[in-house]
Amino acid sequence: MTPAPPRPELPEAGEAAPIQPRVRRAWYIACTSAELGQDVLKTEIFAQPIVLFRGGDGAPGALLDRCPHRSVPLSLGRVVDGQLACGYHGWRFEGDGRCAHVPAFLGTPDAPGRRCLAFPTREQQGFVWIWADPGSPPVGEPFFFRLMDDSRYQVITRVLHAEGSVHAVAENALDVPHTAFLHGGLFRVDAARNQIRCVVTRRHDRVECAYIGEPRPEGLVGRILSPSGGVVTHSDRFLLPGIAEVEYQIGDENHILVDAALTPERDHRTRLTAVVAVRTRMPLWLIRPFAEPAALRIFGQDQRVLAAQTDNLRRFGEAGFASTELDALGPHILRLMRQAERGELEDPDAAPYQREFSMRV
Numbered sequence: 121m122t123p124a125p126p127r128p129e130l131p132e133a134g135e136a137a138p139i140q141p142r143v144r145r146a147w148y149i150a151c152t153s154a155e156l157g158q159d160v161l162k163t164e165i166f167a168q169p170i171v172l173f174r175g176g177d178g179a180p181g182a183l184l185d186r187c188p189h190r191s192v193p194l195s196l197g198r199v200v201d202g203q204l205a206c207g208y209h210g211w212r213f214e215g216d217g218r219c220a221h222v223p224a225f226l227g228t229p230d231a232p233g234r235r236c237l238a239f240p241t242r243e244q245q246g247f248v249w250i251w252a253d254p255g256s257p258p259v260g261e262p263f264f265f266r267l268m269d270d271s272r273y274q275v276i277t278r279v280l281h282a283e284g285s286v287h288a289v290a291e292n293a294l295d296v297p298h299t300a301f302l303h304g305g306l307f308r309v310d311a312a313r314n315q316i317r318c319v320v321t322r323r324h325d326r327v328e329c330a331y332i333g334e335p336r337p338e339g340l341v342g343r344i345l346s347p348s349g350g351v352v353t354h355s356d357r358f359l360l361p362g363i364a365e366v367e368y369q370i371g372d373e374n375h376i377l378v379d380a381a382l383t384p385e386r387d388h389r390t391r392l393t394a395v396v397a398v399r400t401r402m403p404l405w406l407i408r409p410f411a412e413p414a415a416l417r418i419f420g421q422d423q424r425v426l427a428a429q430t431d432n433l434r435r436f437g438e439a440g441f442a443s444t445e446l447d448a449l450g451p452h453i454l455r456l457m458r459q460a461e462r463g464e465l466e467d468p469d470a471a472p473y474q475r476e477f478s479m480r481v
Contacts, residue, residue, distance in 0.1 A: 140285035140387040141457040142166055144253040146361035147262040148383040149393045152279065153246045156180060160204065162195035164385045165252050170239060171195040172248065173215070176202025180248045181215020184237040188219075194236070215241075245269070246277070247381075247393065263363050267377050267397035276396040276412070280419060281389065284426035286362045286382045287457060289390045291450035292422050293364040293380055294356040296331070296481060302425055303418050315480050320448055322473040324466040327452040328357040334481060358453045360460050373401045388430045445477045 150163050150172060161172045162185055169185035171194045185193045187206040196207040203212040203220050211229075212221040217238035222229045240251040240258045249262040267273050282289050292298070317332040331354040357365040362382035369375045376398050383391040443451055459465055 140287060140384070141454070141461040142384070142387075143361040143457055143460045145256050145259065145463070146252055146460070147242065147249045147258070147260075148252055148362065149247050149262075149381045149391070150182065150241075150250045150383070151248050152277070152393070153243060153248060155279075156248055158199065160195055160197065160199060162193070165250060166384055167386045168252075169193070169195075170250065171204065172241075173199050173204045174202070175215040179215065180241045180243055182239040182241050182248075182250050183213060183215075183217055184239075184254075186236070187211060188234055188236060263359070263379075263381060265379055265395045265397075268395055270397070273375075273377075273397040273399045276394075276398070276408075278394045278396075280392045280394065280423075281385075282392060282423050282426045283389055283430050285388050285430075286384045286390050287450070287454050288388075288426055288429060289380075289382055289392060290358050290362065290364045290453050291447075292426060294329070294358060294366065294449045294453075296356070296448070297446050297479070300481070302421050315478055317476060317478055318448055319476045320452065320474065322452050322456070324468045324470070325456070325460075326357060326359040327449055327456060328355055329448040330355045331481075356449060358449055358456070360456055360465075373399070375399045388433075445475075446479055 144166060148165055150165065150170065151161055155161060156172055156174065158174060163170050163172065170182050171185040172180055172182050175181050181204070183194060183204065185195050187194050187197075187208065189206065189209055189211050192206060192208040194204055194206055194213070197205045198207070199205070200212060203214060205212045205221075210221075210223045211219060211234075213236050214220050215238065217236040219229045219231070219234040219236075222234075237254055239254045242249045242262050244262060245265055245268050247262075251258040268275050284292070314333075314335055316334045319330045319332065321328050321330075331352075334352045334354050351370075353367075353369040355367045357363075357367070359365065362384070364380040364382060366378040367376070376396070379395045379397075381393040381395075383393070385391050
């Protein structure tokens with residue numbers, strides 16, 4: 121029998137546009153601790169309506185936003201004595217989904233048909249995480265923001281939304297070539313380009329591109345962060361199921377780590393929880409009035425192009441994607457997500473896939 125040809129590491133020109141993989145057996149940020157507070161909060165993950173509340177011990181609970189009695193949204197209710205009370209008939213539920221109280225009912229309130237579907241939760245570092253597949257036991261723990269609690273760094277947290285899939289938003293966040301065009305003048309400029317080396321390394325649960333020999337970007341943000349220039353140590357990473365990480369270091373004093381935790385509210389709507397850890401020679405209060413508006417302007421440009429891309433994918437269906445090696449991480453992100461969706465991750469002990477190429481930035 122003739123062996124099947126190996127699968128290409130990059131898509132061929134004209135490959136079908138990616139349909140959003142649904143990596144359900146994973147932890148995703150549902151909200152910040154401050155957003156939840158002491159009231160009920162509704163959200164979506166994979167288009168599943170979910171209601172969150174705090175139980176009697178203060179721990180977050182997450183239930184499918186549907187009362188099993190008459191299918192009214194539980195998010196219309198309120199918290200009573202640490203239980204979620206439906207606003208229609210007053211049935212009350214614990215964080216694990218058990219029915220705890222049926223007003224005027226003399227029997228035992230809890231029974232299999234009266235329980236709500238519950239999602240496992242974790243609260244850490246000021247975020248409430250949900251295990252998105254209530255039918256399977258949680259595996260591992262949520263992502264830990266490694267510099268968030270480091271006293272040497274100042275940390276900024278933002279919650280944003282984008283009309284695009286997790287794959288599209290992650291690829292956009294980690295894509296270098298578009299920055300000189302979509303963000304021309306703000307981050308990079310399409311002039312006086314320098315050739316650098318790029319090393320892509322893919323493991324069973326992540327992919328990284330290290331950019332070697334990159335000068336400080338000539339755009340406004342780069343000049344604010346490092347007025348004297350210098351060579352940048354720059355790496356972009358994607359970690360399953362949806363962490364996009366950008367890391368810049370200029371010399372020993374300037375270090376920036378941007379972690380974006382991506383939550384698939386719907387196939388083409390993504391919640392982006394950004395945690396930006398900054399250590400610079402200049403105090404953050406001095407550069408923040410300039411850097412933060414520029415960063416938000418950059419993200420606004422990304423939001424618009426992602427929405428336009430999503431509209432075109434809906435209009436044209438599975439239109440072809442043509443890629444080159446400059447699309448350093450996007451094809452690998454899609455591969456990892458599809459493997460995770462099928463539960464077919466590669467052997468964590470296997471030698472990583474690696475390749476090297478050059479680009480001009």
